[in-house]
Amino acid sequence: MTDYDALVVGSGIAGMESALKLGDMGYKVLLVEKEASVGGRMILLSKVFPTLDCASCISTPKMAASIHHPNVTALTYTEVDGISRDGAGTFKATIRRKPRFVDEAACTGCQLCETACTVAVPDQFNADMVARRAAYIAFPQAVPKKAVLERAGTSPCTYTCPAGIKAHGYVSLIRSGEYEKAFQLVLEATPLVGTLGRACYAPCEGECARGSLEGTLPIRRLKRFAADRHYEAIDGPGVEVPPANGKGVAVVGSGPAGLTAAWQLARRGYRVKIFEAAPVAGGFLRLAIPAYRLPAEVVDHDISNVTAVGVEIATDSPVTDLEALRRDGFDAVLVATGTPLSTSLNVPGEKLDGVVSGLQFLRATRLGSAADLTSKRVVVVGGGNVAMDAARTAVRFNAAETTVAYRRGREEMPAHKAEIDDAERDRVRFLFQVGPVEVVGDAAGHVTGLRCQRMALGKPDASGRRRPEPIKGSEFVLLCDTVLVAIGMAPEGSAFGGRSASNTNGTLVADPRTLQTAVPHIFAAGDVATGASDITRAVGQGRRAAHMIDRWLKGEPLAGFEMDDVLPVADKTKVLARQTRYTHSTALDQATDTTAPRPDFAEIEAPMTEAEALAGSSDCLDCGVCSECQECVTACPSDAIHLDMREQIQEVSVGAVVVATGYKLFAADAKPEYGFGRYKNVITGMQMDRLLAPTRPYNTVLRPGDGKVPERIAFILCTGSRDETVGNPLCSRFCCMYSIKQNQLIMGALPLAEVTVHYMDIRAPGKRYDEFYEGAKSMGATYVKGRVAKITEKDDGNLVLRYEDIEHGGALVEAEYDMVVLAVGVQPNREVDRLFSGDDLALDAYDYVAEPNEDMDPGRTSIPGVFVAGAASGAKDITDSILHAGAAAAQVAAHLESLKVPA
Amino acid sequence: MTALKREIREIVREEPFMRGRILAVLAEGPHTVPEIAEAIGRPANEAMYWVMGMRRYGWVREVKEAAVDGYFRYQAVAREQRP
Ligand SMILES: Cc1cc2nc3c(=O)[nH]c(=O)nc-3n(C[C@H](O)[C@H](O)[C@H](O)COP(=O)(O)OP(=O)(O)OC[C@H]3O[C@@H](n4cnc5c(N)ncnc54)[C@H](O)[C@@H]3O)c2cc1C
Ligand code: SF4
Ligand code: SF4
Numbered sequence: 002m003t004d005y006d007a008l009v010v011g012s013g014i015a016g017m018e019s020a021l022k023l024g025d026m027g028y029k030v031l032l033v034e035k036e037a038s039v040g041g042r043m044i045l046l047s048k049v050f051p052t053l054d055c056a057s058c059i060s061t062p063k064m065a066a067s068i069h070h071p072n073v074t075a076l077t078y079t080e081v082d083g084i085s086r087d088g089a090g091t092f093k094a095t096i097r098r099k100p101r102f103v104d105e106a107a108c109t110g111c112q113l114c115e116t117a118c119t120v121a122v123p124d125q126f127n128a129d130m131v132a133r134r135a136a137y138i139a140f141p142q143a144v145p146k147k148a149v150l151e152r153a154g155t156s157p158c159t160y161t162c163p164a165g166i167k168a169h170g171y172v173s174l175i176r177s178g179e180y181e182k183a184f185q186l187v188l189e190a191t192p193l194v195g196t197l198g199r200a201c202y203a204p205c206e207g208e209c210a211r212g213s214l215e216g217t218l219p220i221r222r223l224k225r226f227a228a229d230r231h232y233e234a235i236d237g238p239g240v241e242v243p244p245a246n247g248k249g250v251a252v253v254g255s256g257p258a259g260l261t262a263a264w265q266l267a268r269r270g271y272r273v274k275i276f277e278a279a280p281v282a283g284g285f286l287r288l289a290i291p292a293y294r295l296p297a298e299v300v301d302h303d304i305s306n307v308t309a310v311g312v313e314i315a316t317d318s319p320v321t322d323l324e325a326l327r328r329d330g331f332d333a334v335l336v337a338t339g340t341p342l343s344t345s346l347n348v349p350g351e352k353l354d355g356v357v358s359g360l361q362f363l364r365a366t367r368l369g370s371a372a373d374l375t376s377k378r379v380v381v382v383g384g385g386n387v388a389m390d391a392a393r394t395a396v397r398f399n400a401a402e403t404t405v406a407y408r409r410g411r412e413e414m415p416a417h418k419a420e421i422d423d424a425e426r427d428r429v430r431f432l433f434q435v436g437p438v439e440v441v442g443d444a445a446g447h448v449t450g451l452r453c454q455r456m457a458l459g460k461p462d463a464s465g466r467r468r469p470e471p472i473k474g475s476e477f478v479l480l481c482d483t484v485l486v487a488i489g490m491a492p493e494g495s496a497f498g499g500r501s502a503s504n505t506n507g508t509l510v511a512d513p514r515t516l517q518t519a520v521p522h523i524f525a526a527g528d529v530a531t532g533a534s535d536i537t538r539a540v541g542q543g544r545r546a547a548h549m550i551d552r553w554l555k556g557e558p559l560a561g562f563e564m565d566d567v568l569p570v571a572d573k574t575k576v577l578a579r580q581t582r583y584t585h586s587t588a589l590d591q592a593t594d595t596t597a598p599r600p601d602f603a604e605i606e607a608p609m610t611e612a613e614a615l616a617g618s619s620d621c622l623d624c625g626v627c628s629e630c631q632e633c634v635t636a637c638p639s640d641a642i643h644l645d646m647r648e649q650i651q652e653v654s655v656g657a658v659v660v661a662t663g664y665k666l667f668a669a670d671a672k673p674e675y676g677f678g679r680y681k682n683v684i685t686g687m688q689m690d691r692l693l694a695p696t697r698p699y700n701t702v703l704r705p706g707d708g709k710v711p712e713r714i715a716f717i718l719c720t721g722s723r724d725e726t727v728g729n730p731l732c733s734r735f736c737c738m739y740s741i742k743q744n745q746l747i748m749g750a751l752p753l754a755e756v757t758v759h760y761m762d763i764r765a766p767g768k769r770y771d772e773f774y775e776g777a778k779s780m781g782a783t784y785v786k787g788r789v790a791k792i793t794e795k796d797d798g799n800l801v802l803r804y805e806d807i808e809h810g811g812a813l814v815e816a817e818y819d820m821v822v823l824a825v826g827v828q829p830n831r832e833v834d835r836l837f838s839g840d841d842l843a844l845d846a847y848d849y850v851a852e853p854n855e856d857m858d859p860g861r862t863s864i865p866g867v868f869v870a871g872a873a874s875g876a877k878d879i880t881d882s883i884l885h886a887g888a889a890a891a892q893v894a895a896h897l898e899s900l901k902v903p904a
Numbered sequence: 905m906t907a908l909k910r911e912i913r914e915i916v917r918e919e920p921f922m923r924g925r926i927l928a929v930l931a932e933g934p935h936t937v938p939e940i941a942e943a944i945g946r947p948a949n950e951a952m953y954w955v956m957g958m959r960r961y962g963w964v965r966e967v968k969e970a971a972v973d974g975y976f977r978y979q980a981v982a983r984e985q986r987p
Contacts, residue, residue, distance in 0.1 A: 116961050116986075121919040123912050132916040132957035177920040580911045619921035679909055681949040699956055700966045700976060707948035708937035708955070709974045798948075 003091050003654040005031040005074070007893050009661055010081050010836065013041020014060065014879055015871020016661030017067045018886035019893070024072035026894055031653060032067055032075040033096060038143035039075055040064045041663055045126060045140065047693035049879055050742040051773035057142050057695065064144040078149055082650070084658055085839040090866060090900060092655050100646035102150035102627075107641035110146035112138055114633035114642060119173040120623050122151065124698070128688040130705060131698035135627040136642075141696050150633070150642070154571035156625035158205035158220055164197070164261075164540035165565050166190045168205045168220050169621065173628035175223050176618035181239070183227040186630060188238055191540045192264040192306035193257055193286075195232060195299040198225025199606065200290050201537055202417045210573045210624050215585045219609070219617045226614040232302045237309035245311075246270035248554055251331035253320045256284025257536045258527025259337035260307050261543030262550070267310040269551055274331070275312060278319035280368070284339055286536070288364045289387070291394050292602040297367075323523060333550045336509060336518075336525040337543065340533045344489030346382065350440030351486075355448030359383065359391035359487030366394055374398035380451050380479055381405045381429075382437055383487035384414040386535075389421060391485045392429040397602060403429050406479065408436040408456050408469040423605075434458065436469060438476065440484055450478040490533045508532050515559040516546045524550055566645055571624040585620060656900065657866045657893045660836070660850055661886065664827040664872040667721030667729070675717065675823055680794040681706030682820045685720075686739055689822045693746045702750055704820040706798040711819035712753060715802055716740045717789050718760040722826030731847055733826030734876040737764045740824045741774050744782040756782040757816070759789050759804055767880065787811075792821060827876045840864045849875045860889035868892050915950045919957040922946075926954055927963065927980050934967045934977035962986040 009020045012034035020032040032039070043049075044064065046056035068075050082095040103114075118134035126133070126140045135151045154160075156169035166187055174183035187194045201221050209217035231239070249272040252259045260283075263273045281287045283300045308314060320326065326334050343358030345351060357372075359381065365371040371394075379395040381388050384407035395403045405424070407414060410433050414421060425431070432453075439452040455475035458467035491507040504510055511518045511525040518525055526546035527539040549559055609617065621628075627644075634642045669677035669685050677683045682704045684692075692702045704711045718740060722733040737760070744756045763784065765771045778784065787805040790813075794800055800821050806814045829848040836842065843863035845851040850862055850869040860868045870889035871882040922944065929935060929943040941951035955978055958964045963986065967977040 119920055121916050121957055123916050129912050130956075131960055132919050132953060134961075173920070178924050580913055582908075582911055584910055584914065615921055615924070619918050621917075623917060681909060698960070700959070703952075703976070705949060705952055707941070708952050708976065710971050710976075712974065 003656045005029045005653060005655045006897055007031070007657045007659060008033065008081070008084070008092070008094055008653070008655040009659040009870075011041065011661035011663055011871075011873070012039035012067060012075065012077070013661060013663045013871060013882070014043045014063070015663070015873070015882040015886040015889075016041065016659070017063045018883050019659045019661060019870045019890045020073050020075075021063065021066055021070060022887055022890035023893055024070045026890070028072060028894065028897065030073045031655065032073055033079050033081050034075070034077045035080050036139060037078045037101070037147070037149045038064075038139040038145070039067050039077060040142075040144065043879055044142060045687075045691065045694065047690050047695075047746060048742060050738045051767070051769045053742070053745070055695070061142050061144070064142070068144050077145065081836055084837050086864070086866070087654070092658055092866065094653050094655055094658070096651045096653055098649045098651065100152075100648050101147065102152060102642060102644055102646050103148045104641045104643060105145065105147045107639045108147045109639055109641075110138060110148070111638065112148070113636045113638065114148050114150075117632040117636035119177045119179070119630045119632055120626060120628050122623070122626065127698040128685065128691050130684075130688055130691060135623070136633045148641070150627050150644070152568060152625055152627045153575070154569050154625050155567045156571055156623070156628065157208040157210055157573060158218075159625070159629060160567060160570040161204050161208040162537065163204065164190055164537040165544055166197070166224075167629045167631075169623070169625060169628040170630035171227060172218060172220060172223055172618045172621045173623070174630050174632070175227060175614055176621065178615070180227050180230045182630075182632070183223075184231040185239070187224055187227065188240065188306070189631075190544060191257070191261045192238065193260060193303045193536070193540060194224060194306075195228035196257070196286055196295060196303050197536060197540070198222065198228045199299060199604075200286070200295040202419075202535055204537065210576045210622050211620060213573070213577065214583050218620055222606070222609050223614055223618055226609040228299075228302075229608050236305070238306040240268070240310065242310050243268060243270045245272060248272065249274070249331045250333045250335065250550060250554075251276060251326040251329070252335045252337060253323070253326075254284060254337035254339055254527070254529070255282040255304075255314060255316075256337060256339045256527060256539060257286065258339070258539040258543040258546070259284070259335065260304065261540045262335050262337060262526060262547040263312045264307050264310065265544055265547030266550065267307070267312045269547075271551075271554075273312045275314045276318045276320045277314060277316045280317050282314045282316055288367050289360060289390070291363065291390050291397075292367065293393070293397070293605050294390075296604050323520075327522060332554055333522045333524065335546050335550060336523060336529055337527045337539075337546070338492060338529045339539075340490035340492050340528045342491045342493050342507075343486060344491060346437055346440075346486050346488065348437050348439050350442055350448075353440050353442040353448045354446050355442075355482055356440055356484045356486065359387045359485045360490065362391055362485050363387070363394060366398075371398065374400040374483060376401045377483050378402045378481040379404070379483045379485060380481040381485045381487060382451070383407065383489075384409065384416055385487060386416045386420055387490070388485075388487035389416045389424045389429075391487050393424050393427045395483075395485065396427045396429060400483075404432055404479065404481070405429055406432045406435045406437065406451070406453060408434065409458060409466060410434060413458075413466040432479070434469065435479075436471065441478060448482055448484055450480045451484055452476055452478050490528075492529045506532060515549050516542065517549065517553070517559065521553070568625070573624065576622055576624045656897050657868065659868045659870050659889050659893060660833055660842070660862070660873050661870040661889075662830045662833050662873045664876065665830050667727070667733075667825040667828055669720060669823045669825050671727050672720060672823075674791045675720065675789070675821070676792050676794060676800075677823060680792065680800060680821075682711075682794075682798050682800060683792065684820070684822055686736060686743070686822055686824045689743050690739065693743060693750065702747060704798070709798075709819065710751060713755050713818045714747060714757070714820050714822065715800070715816070715818040716744070716756070716758040716822045716824055717802075718758060718763075718824045720823040720825045721828075723761070729826065729828065729847075731826075731876070732764060734764070735878040736824040736826050738767070738770060738773070738878065740822070741765070741777045741782075743822070744777045745780060748780050748782065757818070758782060758784045759802065760784060760786060761788060767878070827872065830873060833873065837864065837867070842867065845875075847875075849873065858892075859885060860892040866896055868896075909949065912953070915953045916957065918950075919954045922954045923958060923963060926951070926958065930964060930978065930980040934979040936972070936975035936977050938975065940978070
């Protein structure tokens with residue numbers, strides 16, 4: 002027994018016909034279609050020749066029947082990955098149901114997702130003549146009429162963001178003018194929208210697919226733009242505060258990890274209190290990162306988001322006993338105390354007056370208590386971001402000279418490249434490959450210099466960077482008055498009170514996935530758990546901690562689920578291959594313009610103007626297609642959209658297979674002399690059929706170059722057929738007829754239009770076809786015999802055809818038209834090659850599925866039990882496809898019955 | 905019309921970005937595609953994609969009376985009448 006009697010691959014008119022006939026005979030049929038609707042090409046046509054019946058009126062009943070037939074199971078948006086014959090003469094097929102990201106049962110086909118979607122792509126069902134959306138219903142008569150979301154993976158920017166911010170989503174909202182929604186999308190992850198818009202090191206930009214074109218999108222600054230717009234207009238986050246759930250969480254530390262966790266927990270109804278040791282909240286955002294990069298007001302705005310949802314922040318409140326918090330009624334505790342301690346140099350003289358830790362210096366600066374450095378010579382030891390901030394701050398305090406001494410080379414510096422460049426622009430001097438050996442001082446105990454030795458770079462160490470090795474006898478003294486030490490940071494352990502274990506580097510021991518410590522109700526997140534990192538990573542940790550604490554407090558397991566279950570990252574090579582040429586709408590210059598050091602701590606980076614933000618975001622390539630902006634999720638009244646759906650692979654056994662995969666259209670740009678793809682008013686026959694269909698892309702037949710109602714239209718028959726120059730000697734059998742049909746329909750729709758057809762022969766061999774041709778002539782269409790050699794485009798978009806007028810002496814003639822239709826022919830669908838494994842499905846000399854005994858045994862292929870229906874075995878019009886599909890169904894029935902007869 | 909035609913995918917992608925500019929032009933009254941193109945300083949074949957995309961999703965509609973000089977005019981759809 003097999004799961005199904007027959008598998009029909011492809012649901013064009015032929016596939017539907019075979020499936021329905023077999024179903025009517027009582028066989029169980031599995032009909033598989035890769036697109037989101039059944040119906041194939043026929044449903045996209047205007048009318049059919051020669052009856053001029055409306056194509057959708059006559060195909061929709063069959064489409065509905067294929068979905069509802071009791072014996073036919075139709076799977077749309079599904080691919081057949083492989084078919085192989087098993088021992089018993091039956092087949093095993095691997096079926097891959099692509100995720101629609103829409104619950105078919107819940108979707109009502111209302112199209113609200115489509116209207117809300119922020120991503121526009123060419124509509125393949127309208128032959129690329131108009132845009133559709135990433136969320137779409139294939140076409141108005143789609144069966145099933147259910148939406149799908151086109152997703153090609155997670156966009157690289159979003160995938161790479163450690164904070165879990167949907168970067169592509171907010172970029173696509175900004176380009177749609179939805180600035181507040183962009184802000185809200187970032188808020189979903191973190192309250193620190195303004196902060197990240199300024200001080201984030203933007204790993205997204207490092208991955209942006211446009212990076213290999215003219216440069217990355219300004220993804221970070223776009224976020225800042227959204228934040229600036231929001232804070233200009235709205236106080237607080239503009240979100241609703243949820244009802245309290247009765248549980249409380251204490252958060253120790255108000256840096257990005259603590260603030261983010263508090264925000265997330267409060268939005269789930271927890272009573273959250275943050276305990277902060279410092280006099281101001283914000284952690285390093287307020288007490289380390291200099292104001293010229295991150296103004297205090299911006300952090301304050303971000304923090305007010307957190308307090309607006311009910312989080313209480315107690316400053317000047319160091320926690321010394323984590324256990325006491327439990328007694329104070331908090332159900333869980335999150336330690337997010339960061340790494341406030343500086344690693345010491347461990348050299349003699351470190352206690353001299355004038356040696357200050359970089360962190361202390363930055364903190365004093367932000368608290369307004371830093372010592373004056375006017376005319377001082379400052380040496381900063383270290384090569385990380387703190388060293389860069391300290392050096393650039395020293396410049397702003399009018400230091401006479403600021404030198405960064407780093408023991409390795411520039412390439413090995415851990416600081417972000419942009420920070421190093423900015424420091425250089427601020428006229429910070431760099432001394433590479435020097436290590437401090439002693440701080441030298443005068444009798445009064447003041448620093449006078451730093452004794453250093455030169456370093457050679459040896460083999461790479463555990464960090465992958467080359468190890469600095471002292472060069473004997475290379476010592477020298479760098480004269481200076483101040484030494485700022487910025488060589489590393491560590492957590493401050495006193496708050497842990499011995500209850501939670503620490504690693505040797507001082508970080509708290511917590512499970513890297515759950516962030517839970519050995520004490521179940523205590524979690525640890527951010528730099529205190531990971532060691533010094535950056536804002537985005539700390540934000541990501543805060544989100545994770547909130548999620549885990551929430552689950553733990555609800556009694557849910559902390560294992561067995563993925564927190565951010567994202568699709569694999571979109572392949573940038575494939576993304577870039579979607580186009581062959583790229584242009585770029587604007588040359589956005591980096592807003593940072595610091596040709597001379599700024600005298601003050603005013604913010605350096607200029608805000609983006611609205612025009613800059615729109616232009617910058619409009620360059621986005623929509624790598625993952627869907628941007629995950631969530632607009633459809635919000636718009637859907639049936640809650641049908643689920644971005645977490647994943648593909649499902651199914652194995653089925655079947656008694657027979659019908660290949661009904663149809664044809665491909667000739668790619669008209671392969672005849673460059675006709676200018677398709679270059680000339681704006683040269684279209685294909687399929688495009689003309691769409692223009693004439695009731696569900697047309699425009700309001701009527703218009704030329705695509707400028708929307709003019711065309712008055713003079715030319716057809717060029719046999720484009721890509723009967724043409725050895727493109728490797729296709731075959732006649733495509735229906736292009737003459739569909740052109741004649743279109744001639745009649747155009748003359749009906751545009752009574753003033755003149756229609757001229759350039760042909761070699763007219764092939765009208767079917768029932769009433771010739772009469773149909775004569776009808777078109779008598780309506781006024783002109784038929785001119787002779788091949789068109791070349792088309793040229795005029796400035797007004799008109800097209801000049803050069804052709805040989807065979808019936809008038811063979812002279813070369815030129816004629817001008819508003820619009821040209823190329824009656825493209827068909828090509829084999831080569832996808833069938835990869836359907837079968839084990840047996841080769843034989844193809845004929847032209848790569849269509851071969852019917853070895855075509856005359857006497859139509860529909861049979863080279864593999865016993867595999868049959869072919871419709872245009873997959875060669876060009877056929879609808880009537881012939883239906884006849885052929887009926888024959889294939891009869892062949893399948895005969896085959897299935899023969900299996901039952903005992904040998 | 906002879907400037908190099910950009911790829912369709914690239915043109916289409918810009919519709920959400922162009923929407924605001926086109927609606928600003930239509931705020932002054934109905935326009936043909938070439939008029940819109942001129943007002944926003946972009947080629948007419950590109951404006952055609954944007955206007956037709958906007959038409960499909962209910963932002964604009966054609967003025968019903970037949971074309972003037974062979975061109976239809978398109979007008980903005982009031983916000984409350986959009987889908
Ligand atoms: C411009 C134009 C106008 C035409 N006008 C007419 C007309 O007026 N009258 C007329 O008789 N004929 C007309 N034709 C011809 C008509 O389109 C074909 O005769 C008919 O579509 C053939 O049907 P089919 O089922 O064999 O193939 P198709 O319609 O091509 O259907 C094949 C189906 O298989 C699916 N498929 C392909 N590969 C796979 C796979 N691996 N797994 C699952 N599914 C797959 C495809 O998505 C598609 O849905 C016209 C053709 C063109 C181009
Ligand atoms: S998440 Fe956004 S981009 Fe993706 S389909 Fe929905 S609306 Fe479109
Ligand atoms: S092109 Fe757009 S989607 Fe792709 S990585 Fe860049 S910003 Fe993200």
